[in-house]
Amino acid sequence: MNPFTYSSATAVEDAVRDNASHEGAAYIGGGTNILDLMKENVARPTHLVGLNKLPLTSIEPTPEGGLRLGALATNADTAWNEEVKRRYPLLNQAILAGASPQLRNMATNGGNLMQRTRCYYFYDTATPCNKREPGSGCSAIGGFNRIHAILGTSEQCIATHPSDMCVALAALAATVRVSGPSGERTIPFEDFHRLPGNTPERDNNLKPGELITGLDLPAKGFEKNFSYLKLRDRNSYAFALVSVAAALELDGDTITDARLALGGVAHKPWRDQEAENLLKGQPATPETFARAAAKVVESAQGYGSNNFKIELARRAIVRALKQAAEGSQHASDVFLNSNP
Ligand SMILES: Cc1cc2nc3c(=O)[nH]c(=O)nc-3n(C[C@H](O)[C@H](O)[C@H](O)COP(=O)(O)OP(=O)(O)OC[C@H]3O[C@@H](n4cnc5c(N)ncnc54)[C@H](O)[C@@H]3O)c2cc1C
Ligand code: SF4
Numbered sequence: 001m002n003p004f005t006y007s008s009a010t011a012v013e014d015a016v017r018d019n020a021s022h023e024g025a026a027y028i029g030g031g032t033n034i035l036d037l038m039k040e041n042v043a044r045p046t047h048l049v050g051l052n053k054l055p056l057t058s059i060e061p062t063p064e065g066g067l068r069l070g071a072l073a074t075n076a077d078t079a080w081n082e083e084v085k086r087r088y089p090l091l092n093q094a095i096l097a098g099a100s101p102q103l104r105n106m107a108t109n110g111g112n113l114m115q116r117t118r119c120y121y122f123y124d125t126a127t128p129c130n131k132r133e134p135g136s137g138c139s140a141i142g143g144f145n146r147i148h149a150i151l152g153t154s155e156q157c158i159a160t161h162p163s164d165m166c167v168a169l170a171a172l173a174a175t176v177r178v179s180g181p182s183g184e185r186t187i188p189f190e191d192f193h194r195l196p197g198n199t200p201e202r203d204n205n206l207k208p209g210e211l212i213t214g215l216d217l218p219a220k221g222f223e224k225n226f227s228y229l230k231l232r233d234r235n236s237y238a239f240a241l242v243s244v245a246a247a248l249e250l251d252g253d254t255i256t257d258a259r260l261a262l263g264g265v266a267h268k269p270w271r272d273q274e275a276e277n278l279l280k281g282q283p284a285t286p287e288t289f290a291r292a293a294a295k296v297v298e299s300a301q302g303y304g305s306n307n308f309k310i311e312l313a314r315r316a317i318v319r320a321l322k323q324a325a326e327g328s329q330h331a332s333d334v335f336l337n338s339n340p
Contacts, residue, residue: 001038008050012179015049020181020209022047029111032103040123056213065219071110071212087221093228094168100237110212117159118239130156131200146305151266157200160264162239167263170271171245174217180210193268222247227323229316240264242313244320255279272296284325293317
């Protein structure tokens with residue numbers, strides 16, 4: 001680990017100012033990702049601004065009838081919050097599908113959005129990686145890429161965003177609240193993370209020094225018909241190979257509203273609004289679900305070891321939509337016990 005200084009902020013303005021006054025500074029929430037990156041010499045901040053004393057831990061109603069999640073509320077406190085459980089069970093399930101109880105007790109909501117890819121080459125400083133060192137090349141393309149992306153990739157990077165929570169936030173159309181040197185602003189969730197393009201070193205659209213202060217959930221929570229389906233190599237403590245957040249609103253058998261987002265398949269939580277439109281106004285049948293799933297994977301591209309993800313994603317979408325339509329979300333976690 002490289003030497004660094006540390007300070008702890010008690011007000012948002014102080015945190016932002018402290019960050020701006022140190023070249024190469026970084027924020028630290030729960031530390032469950034940034035400390036690992038520092039130990040591996042992938043992140044080398046000169047100064048850490050501790051956030052845990054900021055008054056951003058509350059979960060409270062918004063004037064619009066939604067719910068505001070403080071950026072410093074832990075993933076555990078968020079998942080087990082009574083309003084989240086009752087009104088946004090999709091979010092509850094997605095958070096609980098991630099990491100372990102110990103990690104969720106430390107991890108913060110802001111840090112969850114900012115966690116970096118689990119691409120093994122990104123963590124291995126002996127190998128080329130455009131995300132870690134722009135211009136050095138991508139070891140995953142042409143290398144072992146079983147966990148890598150099939151949608152929205154570029155010739156520069158095929159990494160995936162690893163979060164479960166963010167897949168539910170994409171489906172629920174959350175808004176990210178940020179505060180920075182130029183003031184406060186809000187960012188629609190789908191515009192927060194980025195596709196790799198020619199700048200894979202940039203994971204999101206935050207401006208330098210901006211701090212996430214909270215997440216706003218809209219009033220609509222899809223609490224009756226939802227599913228978070230996570231497919232992974234082990235039944236716990238493993239990142240998704242493919243995950244699906246499906247949320248439906250039904251009038252009898254007819255789908256009146258639909259949300260569909262995927263994890264483990266792209267550089268960002270992948271929401272497909274064209275597929276959602278194929279669902280709306282249609283009967284909730286296997287044929288309708290199959291059409292939407294086919295739409296999502298229409299432009300998917302495999303890179304060798306991850307070819308299996310295309311069919312896996314297609315089937316997972318159909319299954320998640322069926323679970324959502326049945327309103328029978330339980331035991332949705334699936335153990336994928338095979339190598340392709
Ligand atoms: C073994 C292991 C297994 C895991 N499994 C899963 C899993 O299955 N699913 C899953 O979703 N996640 C998983 N995780 C990841 C875990 O959820 C993240 O590490 C965690 O959410 C990050 O939150 P944090 O508060 O600890 O972030 P930190 O480590 O403190 O920070 C992460 C990044 O966010 C920045 N940051 C932190 N807070 C803010 C803020 N408010 N504003 C702006 N920037 C900020 C930091 O500067 C840093 O760059 C796993 C982690 C580990 C170690
Ligand atoms: S996929 Fe992205 S993160 Fe992984 S080696 Fe290639 S450039 Fe680096």
